Amino acid sequence: MTTVATDAPVSVAGQSRLRMAQVLFGAALCLALAKGLLPDAMIRLPEAWVLPFADWFNAVFNFMRDDLGLVHVTRAFADGLDWFLDVTANLLYGKNRWPRIGPIPWSVIAVTAAIVGYALNGWRLAALSGLTFVWIAVMGQWQWAMETLSVILIAAPVSVLLGLVMGTLAWRSARFRAVLNPLLNVAQSLPHFAYMIPVVVFVGVGPKAGAIVTIIFSVPPMIRMTLLGLQKVPTEVIEAGQMAAATPWQLLRHVRLPTARTEILVGVNQVIMQCLAMVVLASFIGMPGLGQKLLQLLQALKIGRSFEIGITIVLLAVMLDRCSKAWAMKQPVHMEKGTPWAVRHRLLLIWVFATVVLWGLSLIFPLLHEIGRREALSLADPLDVAMDWIIATLDPVTQWLRWFLIVWVLIPLRDGMLWLPVSAVLVFLMAVGWAVGGRRSALICLAYFGLIALSGWWDRAMITVYTVTFSVFIATLIGFPLGIWGSRSDRRAKTVLLVCDTLQTFPSFIYLIPVIMLFGVNDVAVVGAVVLFAAVPLIRYTIEGLRGVPDAQIEAADMSGATRKQTLWSVRLPLALPTIMVGVNQSVMFSLFMVIIAAFIGTQDLGQEMQRALSSSDVGKGMVLGLAVAFMGLMVDHLVTVWATRRRKALGLG
Amino acid sequence: MTDQKPVISCRNVWKMFGPQPEAYLAGLDPAASFEAIRADGYVPAVRNVSLDIAKGEMLVIMGLSGSGKSTLVRCMSRLLDITGGAIEVEGHVIGDLSERQLIDLRRNKMGMVFQSFGLLPHRTVLDNVAFPLEMRGQDIHARRARAMEVIELVGLGGREDYFPRELSGGQQQRVGIARSLAIEPDIWFLDEPFSALDPLIRREMQDEFLRLQEMLGKTIVFITHDFDEALRLADRIAIMKDGAVEQIDRPDRIVMEPATPYVAKFTEEIEKARVVHASALAGPVNGLSLSGDAVDGSKTISQLARLLVNDERSILPVAGPDGGVIGALDKQRALDVLFGEAQ
Numbered sequence: 001m002t003t004v005a006t007d008a009p010v011s012v013a014g015q016s017r018l019r020m021a022q023v024l025f026g027a028a029l030c031l032a033l034a035k036g037l038l039p040d041a042m043i044r045l046p047e048a049w050v051l052p053f054a055d056w057f058n059a060v061f062n063f064m065r066d067d068l069g070l071v072h073v074t075r076a077f078a079d080g081l082d083w084f085l086d087v088t089a090n091l092l093y094g095k096n097r098w099p100r101i102g103p104i105p106w107s108v109i110a111v112t113a114a115i116v117g118y119a120l121n122g123w124r125l126a127a128l129s130g131l132t133f134v135w136i137a138v139m140g141q142w143q144w145a146m147e148t149l150s151v152i153l154i155a156a157p158v159s160v161l162l163g164l165v166m167g168t169l170a171w172r173s174a175r176f177r178a179v180l181n182p183l184l185n186v187a188q189s190l191p192h193f194a195y196m197i198p199v200v201v202f203v204g205v206g207p208k209a210g211a212i213v214t215i216i217f218s219v220p221p222m223i224r225m226t227l228l229g230l231q232k233v234p235t236e237v238i239e240a241g242q243m244a245a246a247t248p249w250q251l252l253r254h255v256r257l258p259t260a261r262t263e264i265l266v267g268v269n270q271v272i273m274q275c276l277a278m279v280v281l282a283s284f285i286g287m288p289g290l291g292q293k294l295l296q297l298l299q300a301l302k303i304g305r306s307f308e309i310g311i312t313i314v315l316l317a318v319m320l321d322r323c324s325k326a327w328a329m330k331q332p333v334h335m336e337k338g339t340p341w342a343v344r345h346r347l348l349l350i351w352v353f354a355t356v357v358l359w360g361l362s363l364i365f366p367l368l369h370e371i372g373r374r375e376a377l378s379l380a381d382p383l384d385v386a387m388d389w390i391i392a393t394l395d396p397v398t399q400w401l402r403w404f405l406i407v408w409v410l411i412p413l414r415d416g417m418l419w420l421p422v423s424a425v426l427v428f429l430m431a432v433g434w435a436v437g438g439r440r441s442a443l444i445c446l447a448y449f450g451l452i453a454l455s456g457w458w459d460r461a462m463i464t465v466y467t468v469t470f471s472v473f474i475a476t477l478i479g480f481p482l483g484i485w486g487s488r489s490d491r492r493a494k495t496v497l498l499v500c501d502t503l504q505t506f507p508s509f510i511y512l513i514p515v516i517m518l519f520g521v522n523d524v525a526v527v528g529a530v531v532l533f534a535a536v537p538l539i540r541y542t543i544e545g546l547r548g549v550p551d552a553q554i555e556a557a558d559m560s561g562a563t564r565k566q567t568l569w570s571v572r573l574p575l576a577l578p579t580i581m582v583g584v585n586q587s588v589m590f591s592l593f594m595v596i597i598a599a600f601i602g603t604q605d606l607g608q609e610m611q612r613a614l615s616s617s618d619v620g621k622g623m624v625l626g627l628a629v630a631f632m633g634l635m636v637d638h639l640v641t642v643w644a645t646r647r648r649k650a651l652g653l654g
Numbered sequence: 655m656t657d658q659k660p661v662i663s664c665r666n667v668w669k670m671f672g673p674q675p676e677a678y679l680a681g682l683d684p685a686a687s688f689e690a691i692r693a694d695g696y697v698p699a700v701r702n703v704s705l706d707i708a709k710g711e712m713l714v715i716m717g718l719s720g721s722g723k724s725t726l727v728r729c730m731s732r733l734l735d736i737t738g739g740a741i742e743v744e745g746h747v748i749g750d751l752s753e754r755q756l757i758d759l760r761r762n763k764m765g766m767v768f769q770s771f772g773l774l775p776h777r778t779v780l781d782n783v784a785f786p787l788e789m790r791g792q793d794i795h796a797r798r799a800r801a802m803e804v805i806e807l808v809g810l811g812g813r814e815d816y817f818p819r820e821l822s823g824g825q826q827q828r829v830g831i832a833r834s835l836a837i838e839p840d841i842w843f844l845d846e847p848f849s850a851l852d853p854l855i856r857r858e859m860q861d862e863f864l865r866l867q868e869m870l871g872k873t874i875v876f877i878t879h880d881f882d883e884a885l886r887l888a889d890r891i892a893i894m895k896d897g898a899v900e901q902i903d904r905p906d907r908i909v910m911e912p913a914t915p916y917v918a919k920f921t922e923e924i925e926k927a928r929v930v931h932a933s934a935l936a937g938p939v940n941g942l943s944l945s946g947d948a949v950d951g952s953k954t955i956s957q958l959a960r961l962l963v964n965d966e967r968s969i970l971p972v973a974g975p976d977g978g979v980i981g982a983l984d985k986q987r988a989l990d991v992l993f994g995e996a997q
């Protein structure tokens with residue numbers, strides 16, 4: 001008989017932990033049931049207890065802005081950035097600024113992209129890169145796309161540079177690392193809008209504000225990857241550098257950083273993707289480009305046109321992702337001895353030649369230079385017809401679904417959440433914390449949600465919690481079976497993972513297009529978008545978890561005569577669960593981000609308040625709301641991490 | 655070579671890993687056992703080691719994995735700072751060198767080869783080998799010319815434009831060796847240079863290494879956990895256990911006269927006849943009447959096997975390097991070594 005350790009022995013500590021958790025669950029239940037008898041202060045915190053966090057934040061920000069004069073620094077920095085933005089703006093779409101040689105003809109840019117794609121990973125990437133720009137030009141979206149790209153072109157390198165410097169500092173100094181790490185944790189769970197408000201206050205609105213918010217938003221992953229890469233450099237490589245008598249600076253510059261190349265380039269990839277996601281959203285603070293156009297069209301419910309822009313954003317996302325990943329994976333290859341210069345630099349020569357020829361041609365044929373609105377193609381009309389038809393056909397279903405969800409699920413759930421006394425929720429969360437990680441986790445849960453209660457935004461927060469909980473639940477119902485289905489064979493797994501990877505590169509905003517199309521502007525659309533967005537990581541981690549189960553375990557199960565179903569339920573799933581939970585964790589994070597973004601189509605949760613804070617430039621309020629969202633994410637993150645770590649250890653998975 | 659000052663000299667060297675090694679070592683009972691120190695949460699990677707390495711000598715350090723070999727060598731090259739004692743390299747106490755002086759020492763005197771090669775993945779063979787010269791600020795033409803010389807020396811000519819990833823393990827280690835030789839070091843450290851290689855390649859690399867050593871005549875500290883390798887290469891062998899040197903001596907003496915039970919156990923499996931030279935086994939002449947041809951003292955007993963078995967004499971004269979008789983070999987003793995002691 002082969003036994004597979006799927007149930008770790010319950011330790012004594014584990015038992016006492018569960019007992020305590022049961023007591024707390026009971027207490028939470030009693031508190032909820034006895035709501036009528038509770039003093040008001042236990043149902044909702046009295047006004048007097050609510051702490052004016054927002055005022056404190058405002059005081060700090062005002063102090064920094066006015067008394068410390070930080071605003072001059074930020075404005076100066078922004079103006080410096082503006083100069084660079086003007087350069088790319090001139091080159092890409094002909095803004096009348098130095099160096100005044102733009103706009104570069106679209107055909108030249110398309111060919112350049114194709115050659116870069118070819119150099120990085122061959123013909124397929126070349127086709128993807130080139131055709132993306134052809135599509136943009138032909139569809140008449142050149143101006144907007146270039147407005148967007150001109151900001152990314154500046155923001156991404158600045159962000160990479162900042163990330164490299166801060167990552168290196170964090171690697172050098174343990175003290176700096178200790179300060180930075182929690183800050184990064186919070187920063188990476190703050191919703192996008194929370195970044196925008198301070199930027200509006202310090203810099204104003206427009207492209208430079210868009211660039212700055214994009215830089216701030218995309219720096220954290222670069223810091224993380226730089227640190228990781230530097231820590232992973234093998235000791236012997238460093239020792240070899242030391243024995244070669246490199247000074248500490250030479251060691252960093254010639255040994256450590258180049259050896260960490262792959263991690264650093266993965267960081268670059270993440271920076272680029274974050275930049276794209278943020279630059280699209282920065283339309284909320286007056287950043288022109290694709291995002292702004294999409295926002296306008298969505299608000300006007302012009303589905304066909306917004307779909308076109310959606311495709312452009314998606315193409316750009318996939319192209320940027322594939323190119324930067326290919327760059328990260330590219331390994332140096334030597335040229336044969338005596339290869340002539342022209343052959344070594346073949347691509348460079350082809351590029352120079354193509355650029356000259358196309359630029360020349362575009363002077364003769366203006367269509368190669370610029371495709372105006374009039375000559376542009378548009379799929380909007382047939383798309384609209386097709387969409388109308390789909391919507392009309394699906395209408396009975398979507399109508400019913402909408403009615404059913406709103407009346408029977410969403411409203412009762414929301415009312416239920418709002419009905420719950422604060423004390424019951426807090427005790428319940430402590431119970432969960434205790435069950436997962438003992439007293440420490442219980443206190444952490446209490447602290448996070450206690451602070452939310454103290455901030456005075458409890459009701460709004462509960463609405464966010466209910467939307468996220470419900471959406472993640474539905475996402476699990478979809479993602480989990482799909483993941484199991486997808487993990488059946490290597491080929492299927494590869495395909496599904498590729499689809500998931502691609503979907504994950506889409507900026508979150510994109511997910512709103514289809515749901516608004518189908519459901520209109522309401523709660524159901526929000527839930528739909530969140531479910532879509534949150535299901536992707538679940539599918540992905542389910543597959544990765546199931547595929548990652550060691551072969552030996554499965555062979556052992558097979559040899560003990562387990563059927564495929566038995567193997568799945570009693571071997572694969574238990575062993576994959578820690579990984580799957582990581583997917584759930586990410587799914588919750590994604591949901592929180594999405595709920596907040598979806599606020600502009602009308603919700604009543606924290607997101608809507610965040611929008612208000614943004615339009616009134618209320619930094620304090622924005623920070624409080626942002627932190628409230630971050631705390632929800634951090635609590636889930638803490639619970640899942642603690643659980644998964646212990647479970648992995650118990651299963652002997654390292 | 656014995657009358658010269660040693661190139662490397664270690665005096666009571668300690669290297670302790672742990673939270674506060676200096677303070678801990680200062681209060682440590684000198685007789686404290688390895689286990690007692692571990693129990694206090696410290697790792698005594700090198701324990702009270704004293705040894706001298708003469709110019710041109712090849713010292714092989716042996717021991718099980720975790721016995722502190724790498725740590726000891728890293729202390730000698732000051733990749734690690736020692737916790738107690740002193741190490742002198744060519745008369746300089748290396749613990750007292752400033753960063754600048756240390757860099758100068760490494761730029762001119764020391765080379766090191768690593769078990770997992772430690773090559774820079776983004777540089778070609780040529781640029782890897784030229785790296786120490788680049789750090790020293792040599793101009794590009796000079797350093798490329800020198801790098802090409804050593805690349806030819808280790809037999810990698812024609813591969814200089816390859817990247818490490820494109821080479822086999824043996825070839826990568828040749829790059830590592832070439833790099834360590836680029837600055838023409840006087841002292842050469844090799845930390846299990848061939849352990850990551852397949853047995854066949856390993857043999858080939860050892861031959862190659864011996865050829866290089868014959869040509870260059872450097873002072874060498876060579877780490878291995880493979881006794882055969884040690885016997886092929888060593889002038890002297892140091893055997894380490896739990897951070898301490900159990901015995902340091904010539905190979906035949908380690909085999910014939912183990913200083914501790916641990917060394918005895920360590921050498922038990924060795925075919926002694928292949929290690930022991932006739933000269934080591936020879937006793938004093940002391941008026942014995944020796945007749946007939948002398949045997950060559952630099953041959954091992956197994957090389958002399960046929961001669962010994964066929965010879966009628968019970969005591970044979972042994973000739974030194976200059977041909978003069980240096981001792982008398984008891985045939986019975988030699989046969990015991992050859993066939994193992996009669997049980």
Ligand SMILES: Nc1ncnc2c1ncn2[C@@H]1O[C@H](COP(=O)(O)OP(=O)(O)O)[C@@H](O)[C@H]1O
Nearest residue numbers: 671697699717718719720721722723724725726
């Ligand atoms: N940086 C370090 N920190 C803590 N312990 C170390 C460190 N480096 C080596 N050790 C410990 O020192 C002992 C000797 O290691 P090492 O010199 O690498 O052994 P060897 O090379 O003989 O296999 C081992 O127990 C190892 O775990």
Ligand SMILES: [Mg+2]
Nearest residue numbers: 723724725846
């Ligand atoms: Mg070692």
